[in-house]
Amino acid sequence: EPEVTQTPSHQVTQMGQEVILRCVPISNHLYFYWYRQILGQKVEFLVSFYNNEISEKSEIFDDQFSVERPDGSNFTLKIRSTKLEDSAMYFCASSEAPPGRKYTEAFFGQGTRLTVV
């Protein structure tokens, strides 16, 4: 069964360092998403991406964050200068169709646990 894969599963970084979280979406999917979940809190939307550009982003997704699809398979989330409060589980997801469509189902990766020290 096709799946979304994320690497690494756990990353520890020093405050102020740049991190890149990687995702390989399902191959025929066109819409890609990043979400984060701070420990003990709900999942929060960060950004959606389609046709090589951001289609929606939340207030959380400020200038510290960027996303890229550097090749035909990877979808990355970069945090330029990490802060302690960036510590969270980051989930990538992908879907064939946009969120507004009736039968859009998103498939989630296993997540990357980012710890900023």
Next chain:
Amino acid sequence: KNEVEQSPQNLTAQEGEFITINCSYSVGISALHWLQQHPGGGIVSLFMLSSGKKKHGRLIATINIQEKHSSLHITASHPRDSAVYICAVTGNQFYFGTGTSLTVIP
């Protein structure tokens, strides 16, 4: 402001019990999703529905569009059902509930 509200937040049940988790939402949606988050953190999609009822094994999900409400039922609960169950709705993006942490005791 929470677009999606779930109840209860925490639920402990004895093995074999019938379990219901509720979800109410306030935004216009095209579909509602029930997700399961395992202790390790990974998220699995259980159901996606836009009307009526769906059943998969011991899991049943219902939605009432007029009342903006959905329920997830687990029949004959088992310890392996212990997880966080998240309701999410699809509007112009995905909105997530805070999750219901379920523990099923043998």
